Amino acid sequence: MDASAALWQEEAQRSFRWMLGLSCGFHLLVFASWSLAPTGQGAFTLPGEAVLVELVAPLSAPAQPLPAPVAAAKPAPLPPSTVVLPETPSPPEETRPPPADLAELLARFRSEAGEERPPAEGEVPKADAQPPGASAAADEAAGRVRGAELSLKQKLWMRNVDTHVRLRWVLPPELRDQNLSADAEVLLGATGAVRRVTLRRSSGNTAFDLSVERALYRASPLPAPPEPGNWIIHMVPRRELP
Amino acid sequence: MYTKHRRRAGAAPCLRTVPIFAAATALLLCASPGPALFAEEAQRPRVTVRGAGGVAFRVAVQRLSAEPHLADRVREVDTALLGGLEFSSLFDVIPRDAFPGPVLSPATMRAPAPRCSTWRQVSADALLQGRLSGSEDSMQLEFRLYDIARCRALVRSKRIRAPAAQAERIGRRTADLAVAAFGETPGVADTELAFISDRSGYREVWVAFPDGSAARAVTEHQSSAHFPGWTPDGESLVYTSYRYQQRPWLFVASRAGRRSGRLLRGFPHQGTQIYRGVFAPLPGRLALVMSRKGASEIYIAGRRVLDGESTKLGRLTRNRHIDISPSWSPDGSQLAYVSDRTGSPEIYVVSAKGGTARRLTFGGAYNTAPAWSPSGRWIAYQTRHEGQFDLWLIDPEGRHNQPLVTHPRSDEQPSWSPDGRKLAFQSLRRGRFDIYVIDLDGSKLRRVTTGGSNTSPAWGPYRSLGGEKIR
Numbered sequence: 214m215d216a217s218a219a220l221w222q223e224e225a226q227r228s229f230r231w232m233l234g235l236s237c238g239f240h241l242l243v244f245a246s247w248s249l250a251p252t253g254q255g256a257f258t259l260p261g262e263a264v265l266v267e268l269v270a271p272l273s274a275p276a277q278p279l280p281a282p283v284a285a286a287k288p289a290p291l292p293p294s295t296v297v298l299p300e301t302p303s304p305p306e307e308t309r310p311p312p313a314d315l316a317e318l319l320a321r322f323r324s325e326a327g328e329e330r331p332p333a334e335g336e337v338p339k340a341d342a343q344p345p346g347a348s349a350a351a352d353e354a355a356g357r358v359r360g361a362e363l364s365l366k367q368k369l370w371m372r373n374v375d376t377h378v379r380l381r382w383v384l385p386p387e388l389r390d391q392n393l394s395a396d397a398e399v400l401l402g403a404t405g406a407v408r409r410v411t412l413r414r415s416s417g418n419t420a421f422d423l424s425v426e427r428a429l430y431r432a433s434p435l436p437a438p439p440e441p442g443n444w445i446i447h448m449v450p451r452r453e454l455p
Numbered sequence: 456m457y458t459k460h461r462r463r464a465g466a467a468p469c470l471r472t473v474p475i476f477a478a479a480t481a482l483l484l485c486a487s488p489g490p491a492l493f494a495e496e497a498q499r500p501r502v503t504v505r506g507a508g509g510v511a512f513r514v515a516v517q518r519l520s521a522e523p524h525l526a527d528r529v530r531e532v533d534t535a536l537l538g539g540l541e542f543s544s545l546f547d548v549i550p551r552d553a554f555p556g557p558v559l560s561p562a563t564m565r566a567p568a569p570r571c572s573t574w575r576q577v578s579a580d581a582l583l584q585g586r587l588s589g590s591e592d593s594m595q596l597e598f599r600l601y602d603i604a605r606c607r608a609l610v611r612s613k614r615i616r617a618p619a620a621q622a623e624r625i626g627r628r629t630a631d632l633a634v635a636a637f638g639e640t641p642g643v644a645d646t647e648l649a650f651i652s653d654r655s656g657y658r659e660v661w662v663a664f665p666d667g668s669a670a671r672a673v674t675e676h677q678s679s680a681h682f683p684g685w686t687p688d689g690e691s692l693v694y695t696s697y698r699y700q701q702r703p704w705l706f707v708a709s710r711a712g713r714r715s716g717r718l719l720r721g722f723p724h725q726g727t728q729i730y731r732g733v734f735a736p737l738p739g740r741l742a743l744v745m746s747r748k749g750a751s752e753i754y755i756a757g758r759r760v761l762d763g764e765s766t767k768l769g770r771l772t773r774n775r776h777i778d779i780s781p782s783w784s785p786d787g788s789q790l791a792y793v794s795d796r797t798g799s800p801e802i803y804v805v806s807a808k809g810g811t812a813r814r815l816t817f818g819g820a821y822n823t824a825p826a827w828s829p830s831g832r833w834i835a836y837q838t839r840h841e842g843q844f845d846l847w848l849i850d851p852e853g854r855h856n857q858p859l860v861t862h863p864r865s866d867e868q869p870s871w872s873p874d875g876r877k878l879a880f881q882s883l884r885r886g887r888f889d890i891y892v893i894d895l896d897g898s899k900l901r902r903v904t905t906g907g908s909n910t911s912p913a914w915g916p917y918r919s920l921g922g923e924k925i926r
Contacts, residue, residue, distance in 0.1 A: 371502045383509035383580075385545060385638035386876050386895045390832055396501070420639040423605070428509065430604040431580060444502055451506035 366439050373436040374446070382428035382448070384421070389450040393421045396447050399429055403441040407433035413445060512580040512637055514546045515554050515603075519596070521587040528594060528619065529587045532626040536583075539630025539644030542666050544876070544899050545637060546581070553577045571606040579603050583633060587625075593618055596625045600636055609636040616921040623669070628920050640874040641925045647710065647915045648870075648879055649673070649683040649692055650890050654907030660694050662710055665872065665879070665892060665914065667903030673708050674715060680706075682731045682911055687738045689916040693718065695731055705732045705743075710915075719756070721763050730779065732756075735787040736916075740807075742781040742790060743768070750777050753792055755807065771809055782825045782834070783807075784851070791815065791825040791834050791851075802836055804851060815853050826869045826878075827851075835859065835869035835878060846880060860893060870912045879903070879912035 396414035399407055410429045415422050425448045438444060516537060521529035540546040554577050569582050585598035594617060600610040613632060617625050627645035634642030643665055652661045655672060658679045663670035674680055678698035685692060689710070696706045699717055708715035718732065730751055731744040739758040744751050745768075755769040772778040776796040783790055788807055793800050799820045805812040816822040821839035828835065834851060837844040844867045846860040860866045864884040871878055876895055881888045890904040890912045917925050 367500060371500065374502050375504050378504045379506045379508045381509050382504065382507040383512055383545070383637075384507035385640070387639055387830060387874070389507060390830075418639070423602075424507070427580070427602065427604045428504075428507070430606075431509075440499075442499075444499060447501050447503045449503065449505050 370436055370439055377435055378428055378432045378446070378448075381431040382424065382450075384424050384450055388418065388421050388424065391418065391421075393418055394447065394449045395422055395425045396445055397425055397429055399435075399444050399446055401435060401438045401441055401444055403437065405434035405437045407435060511545055511547045513549050513578050514540055514581040514583060514633070515549045515574060515577060515579040516540065516551075516583045517554070517585075518551065519585045519587050524591070525587050525589065525594065528622045531622045532587060532594075532596060532629075535623040535626025535644075536585075536629050537626075538666060538668075539627040539642060540633060542644050543630060543634045543642040544894050545634050545642070549577060549579055554579075568608070569601055569603070571601075571603050574601075574603045581609075581633070581637065583629075585629065589616075589619070591619055594622060594625060596629060598629055600633055602637075616923075618921075621920070624920055627664070628925065631925060635925075640876075641917065643872045643874050643877065643914075643917075645920065645925070646873055646917060647689070648890065648892075648903065649685065649913045649915060650881075650904065650909050651680055651683060651911045652904065652907050652909045654909075660692060660708065661909075662692070662915075663903065665877075665903065666901070667890075667905070670904070673710065674706075676706075676715075683913045684731075684733050685913060685915045686734050687736060687916065689918040692913075693732045693734060693741075695729070703728050703730050705729050719760070722760075722766055731781075733781050733783065735783045735807075736785055737787050740787065742771075742783065744779050744781065750775055751779055753778050753781050753790070769809070771805060771807075772812070780824055782827045784827050785829050785831045789851075791827055793823045793825065802834070802849075815849060815851070816856075817853075818856060824868050826871055828871050829873055829875040832875075835871065837867045837869065843883075846878070859895075859897060866891075868911055870914045872914050873916050877914075879914050881910045881912060 393416040395412060395416040398411045398413045400409040400411075402408055407429055410426050412422055412426060416425075428448070429446065516533075519529050519533050519536075537548050540548050554574070574582055580603055582601040582603055583598060585596050587594060587596050589595045596615045597612060598610065598615075599608065599612055601607070602609050610632070615625050615628050615632075617628075624645055630644045631642035634640075646665055647662050648665045648667075649660060649662050651658050652670075652672075653659075654661075655675075657677045658681070659675065660673045660680050660683045661670055662673050673692060674694070674696070676696055676698045678696050681695040681703075683692050683694040686707075691707055691709050693705060693707050695703050697703055698706075705718040706715060707718045719729070726748050727745060729743055729745045733742045734740070735742070739761070741756040741761060743754045743756055745754050746752065752773065753771040755771055757765075757769070759765040760768060771781075771790065772792070772794070774794075774796055776794055778792055778794045780793040781790045782792070789804055790807055791802055791804050792812075794803050794812070795801075797814075800823045801814055802816045802822050802825045803812040804815050815825075815834070816836065816838070819838040819840065822836055824837045826835045827833075832850060833848045835846060835848055838847050840861075843863065843865040845858060845862070846866050846869050847856060848859050849856040859869075859878070860880065860882075862882065862884055864882060866880050866882045866884075869878050869880045872892075877892055878895065879890055879892050882891050884891075885902075888908045888910045889902050890909045891900060891902050893900045919925075
């Protein structure tokens, strides 16, 4: 054996030892972590939200609405970290009738645990109480509700504008009976102040158009609009006695 | 060379910055909420206002400025102006305690334009300022009118001239012009109402302003006058009187009462009786209710008959029944009249050229006194209900028929104002006949006559003042 061969053999043995040590260390680490890791249900504290999701999902659509908890009887809410569902329910009061179904039972549990009432059907829950998988659907539902609120607000405002302007629209009788109408664009401030009136569609009758313009200026300020800006107002004299 | 070089050197950075600015501007425009706002506004629902429920415009009339020698006249003009504005129903006059006095000097109309915000504080929708000038014989009112709501001048300067004796008419004419500026047609404060009154002991023709003021007798026949009507120019009245051979015949009198005479003099009157004459809105034709040895029929007299050059009449109705109460349509192409051909008086419409008449009223058993509105939209008539008459409106096609004046006492003989906004009628509601005026929406009922029995109102057309017509 020459010198180079001896050197190569010594180097190979050193590498083998190093690799063996590394492998043993890794296995020891895996074993130690497995053996030292906590086991059993009591060692895991599930977050309150996760419990909520599992229980709410099948019970969110009961045939009967959940009874609203009595506000005075509701205990102070506990911190989320301490919210643990009791393994056995507390004995029901003697005067209280037995729960009709699981939903009522759950509601009672929640009430005793200090949780809020679960959302009823169609009610949009709070964002922080949403399960992660349902966030998109919840956002969509919330958007629908916002849209509905705006629409209702607009409808109420439009009705108020109708009443408000109508009482200030003076029209000679000969103009009421000609089946005229006009559209005016009104620039409204946030408080309903009429800043500018522009005739968008003429009735073809100058006196009628001027009366429309005059009525809208006379009606300033209008009821505060849902949003400031330009609004189109369609003016029609009622068909009645001339 | 230096300049050229400098220009080039200066132009290069500019050219380089242009695309940068353009890009930045485009980026800003895209990033700004403007387009989103426009799109949002475009999606906004259209608000509908249905119905004009406002009652009247509030007008501030500043005390008229006048030269000292016209102090008495200016009060007369001022009173007539305020009364005319109130009578129009289009204006409510704001009490003068609420705003300052005249801003115009007696010498000039040059006053600053009003501050709209100031006048809005007294809830004024309109502001009228004027200046009276002239002599004891002739006067001139120059006025201007502002639309405070829109903050625009509607009448910058308008002069009304008239003899001093007609100072009241100057104020009334000003009010009518103000109505025209805020509506489509002038007011009727300066028109006149003719009616029959027996307050002198005889049934004579009387004339008054439509609010009842300045009433005066036009005839003094000491006979019995009936059915007054106006010539198209509003300067003369035609009426029926029994003063000629104690039988009904047509007479004409100037509205001032200076001249009167028998109409259709050359007409053969043997066995003929003329009960009523109604001039068409356009001159040259007169509808006659006349009987010749039989029941009354409706005839049309042309210009040649009126001028006495002919006696040939056009006969509109031809039957054995009574046909009376003709009323011209505003364009003169049709007439509404009353016939009892079905056994009870009903209203019919027929072409002025003749032809088959069309029955208009079917409700009720006694419908008479049709009056075609100046717009042509309605025919007012009286219908009997439980022994008393009410006033109703029906459209010429007979589709819409609706009550206008209903009262336990009788309301009869409707007559339209020339603007079509009011009706005059006779009513028995105070136990004797008086003339009342009412707005077309059923509001602002007012009695305009006092003393005696007052019947057969006939509202005159617009008149000229100082040689100037109002429309």
